[in-house]
Amino acid sequence: MSGLVLNNVSKQFGTFTAVENVQLSVPHGTFVCMLGPSGCGKTTLLRMIAGLDDPTSGSILLDGQDITKVPTHKRNLGMVFQSLALFPHLTVGENIAYPLRIRGAAREDQKKRVDELLALIHLTGFGDRPVSKLSGGQRQRVAIARALALSPKLFLLDEPLSALDAKLREAMQVELRQLQQKLGITTIVVTHDQREAMTMADTVVVMNGGHIRQAASPIEIYRRPADTFVADFIGSTNLIETRANSSGVATVFGNPVPGFALPDGVQTATISVRPEDVHLTAPGNGAIDGTVTFVRDLGGTIETFVETGGKQIIAVSTPRERPDVVAGQAVGIVLSPEVCVVLKQ
């Protein structure tokens, strides 16, 4: 198949297993974000795809070809590093032309391609400036242009936007996604910022402890997290212990949730309910009753902390549907079965 395939890839550093049996296929032209806390193995995985680290076992295939043993400089990929790694001794134009110069491209071809790329990243006319004279966002773009200079098969980015301030980062996320769609290039981005992943990716790969915990579209990851780690890592959520009662209905703190059953044979499970799916009502009208302990009014959204059965459940609502509750008030919590996601243990 065309695209990138990781086959049972593992990487060990001494006794430490950084990546374990990773199985992943990335179809041609997709934008994948690898998301996870620091030390989860996402950067190691990216470096193995780039050929900067060798996998301990497993194989990597690009467009059906085994590239596991192919050295980095023959893999035809573009990579943007966290530090950007722009060459300090070269100008903007020379940085972008570097891969072309290495390939021995004619001087006028180099110039033409550099001008094209400068236009692509909206830096036309910056070719002769030293990289040290650029702002953070401009350097970012130059690093991207340099990586794309040879129209690589694979575009890899390691925490590319982490050095930018929040506003610029959001803008660059949109820009990067639009650029990728324009070029139709297979792209893999490593990030620890879930907003970034949600903004840009076709597929989000959530990693932890060297394993892929879930690989799916952003909305699927958010709506149907596979396990407690994913549910907790992506956005905020309420993790609630449930138990099946004698009639097969799932119960939360002893109160049955009408219409919600655990899968066959499962007695207890943890479910994830997103705070915006928790609705508050008058006491006695919901599945569970509780007491409001705190209301955090953020203007755009209102977070209500409700204590029930010794646990805390957070409900998020907008000012328009504001339930008008105050701390100390008794409320009922409505849990509709379709928002309760049963997580793997």
Added chain:
Amino acid sequence: MKREPPQSIADYGPLFFPAGMLLLFFVVPFGTMIAVSFFQRQEGGFYTPAFVFSNYERFLSAFFGGVLGFSLMLAVTVAICCVVLALPFTYLLTKLTRRLQVFWLVALLSVLSLSEVIIGFAWSTLLSRTAGISNLLVRTGLLDQPVALFPSFGAVLTGMVYQALPYTILVLYPAIIRLDPTLMEAARTLGSSPIRAFFNVLVPALRNTIMATLIMVFIFALGSYLLPQILGRPQHWTLSVLITDQAIYQSNMPFAAAMAVFLVLVTLGLVALTLLVGRKGEKA
């Protein structure tokens, strides 16, 4: 920490001691030497205060010009050899594990503790016909019979490079280890083999450090006067050897001083020229 400029004389207090030491042990002797270089030599004895240019005039001959030229050429060659050898070595050194790096750095420091005399005689043994490395080459069949590899220019060069190499590595090491390792990785992802990346990323990125190291080794090598005598023929003697000869054996202090002053001036001129060329290259 206070960042404001010093306000009163007392704020300069910490500088008094080093400034005094510098004055006493550097400026005064150097001044004395400049003064002596204009003094009149008493034949067969000491010298008397005067203001004559005869010492400098005597220096302006083809013989001394040739020696000066050879000294500069030798120092430049040593500097280039050292940097060419040390640069890849130090780069590979920074890729080793911490423990191995410490081992190598300690080994290099221990070479520094050797005196020039020991280095000279060790190499003269190693390069000799009777006990030298040419015997090994005979054993392995590369040579028919052992040969004496010294005294020769090659022997002088070898000894001096050996002596200066640890300095070179220790000066390059901090700069290379501080260099962002992703620069080389980036070059590789952009299609450059590791060896090409070394030449078109690492070397240019370290340009200023390499320049500074070349100048340092050059000046270091210029002062060498023992190794050329131990490992070389008289035509391989440097100006430093002649200065020593004049000052100690010929008791011609004014002439020795004049040569030393001239050497310092030529050295400063060359360093200034190098820096000027370096700065121009940077602007272009």
